[in-house]
Amino acid sequence: MLLNTEQAHPDHPQLDRYDTATLVDALAADQACAAEAVRAAGPALAQAVDAAAARLREGGRLVYAGAGTSGRLGLLDSVELHPTFSWPHERALALLAGGEGALYRAVEGAEDSREGGAADIAAAGVGALDVVLLLAASGGTPYALGAAEAARARGALTVGFANNPGAPLLAACEVGVLLDTGPEVISGSTRLKAGTAQKIALNTFSSAVMVKLHKVYGNLMVDVQASNAKLVKRALRLTMLASGADEAAASAALAASGSRVKLAIVMLKAGLGAEAAQARLEAAGGSIEAALRR
Structure with missing residues (x-):
């Protein structure tokens, strides 16, 4: 057939x-x-x-x-x-x-x-x-x-x-x-x-x-690799959208987080340093939402 x-x-x-x-x-x-x-x-x-x-x-x-x-x-x-x-x-x-x-x-x-x-x-x-x-x-x-x-x-x-x-x-x-x-x-x-x-x-x-697997927060791509100029700008935009922070605060958080958008978002929304925010994320299985509830 x-x-x-x-x-x-x-x-x-x-x-x-x-x-x-x-x-x-x-x-x-x-x-x-x-x-x-x-x-x-x-x-x-x-x-x-x-x-x-x-x-x-x-x-x-x-x-x-x-x-x-x-x-x-x-x-x-x-x-x-x-x-x-x-x-x-x-x-x-x-x-x-x-x-x-x-x-x-x-x-x-x-x-x-x-x-x-x-x-x-x-x-x-x-x-x-x-x-x-x-x-x-x-x-x-x-x-x-x-x-x-x-x-x-x-x-x-x-x-x-x-x-x-x-x-x-x-x-x-x-x-x-x-x-x-x-x-x-x-x-x-x-x-x-x-x-x-x-x-x-x-x-x-x-x-x-x-x-x-918690690679997205809302509908934002928050585990992006900022490996070129376009993606660096995207990482900044995503951090600002997800956290509500202004450009200066988002840029500072990204610098402190090693350009990791998820980590920067938790830092900004929970008022934490990079190490404490990372510990929260790990304990929450990588979920921003769960990390912010802790």
């Missing part, structure tokens, strides 16, 4: 005859289905977020595994966690079929190796506290299936993301997230809305997990 993602789109049989404006509109409009597919997967994503947060609180890692576009999207999500949420580099690992070389060009046969997926999981030392995200638009990529089987055998939480109903990857994982995007405007090109849905789903999943 032909997979949904491989079928010809019924609405665009003459795509190559469209004028440019119509062509662009058709390609852009079809992307809206990606967001709809992610919203439909909301219950599964919520289940995955709660299960993942519980393990990550105990020191587990996020491990992304996939091939081709799916693998590259996993890598993208993994590297964005540190500057956005101060998530440690060593606790966000991306496994890509074919290794680093596959970032830039296809490595023939790598995605077809079930053994390769299992070997990469073993080499990464995946364990029971880890959360392994398996990504495959088809849901049947051997590399992802091998990785899922090996990760689950090691006791890790496995979350599978696939774009076809009934995909083997969804059944192979503890939590299956179906992103049912249907046929592509360009038949079989899952870098289009299938890839967009995966990107949205990963954004949603990892951001929700970080909220659960």
Whole structure:
């Protein structure tokens, strides 16, 4: 049976005859289905977020595994966690079929190796506290299936993301997230809305997990890494918004806190020095709200 993602789109049989404006509109409009597919997967994503947060609180890692576009999207999500949420580099690992070389060009046969997926999981030392995200638009990529089987055998939480109903990857994982995007405007090109849905789903999943882990205060990104001029300004703005302090006071608190926004906020709102504020935050599990109640 032909997979949904491989079928010809019924609405665009003459795509190559469209004028440019119509062509662009058709390609852009079809992307809206990606967001709809992610919203439909909301219950599964919520289940995955709660299960993942519980393990990550105990020191587990996020491990992304996939091939081709799916693998590259996993890598993208993994590297964005540190500057956005101060998530440690060593606790966000991306496994890509074919290794680093596959970032830039296809490595023939790598995605077809079930053994390769299992070997990469073993080499990464995946364990029971880890959360392994398996990504495959088809849901049947051997590399992802091998990785899922090996990760689950090691006791890790496995979350599978696939774009076809009934995909083997969804059944192979503890939590299956179906992103049912249907046929592509360009038949079989899952870098289009299938890839967009995966990107949205990963954004949603990892951001929700970080909220659960107290990386956000209200809706402010308070664990940002101020690693460049833009982010230094952002850290100051966030500190002012969260604490109500003026620019001078916020700047002084950030300087005393080592540019740690969360710490500066607690210092300002609780009237504490850096050491006492840090102790409160640690006792509160990193939650600003809980630290301010102490």
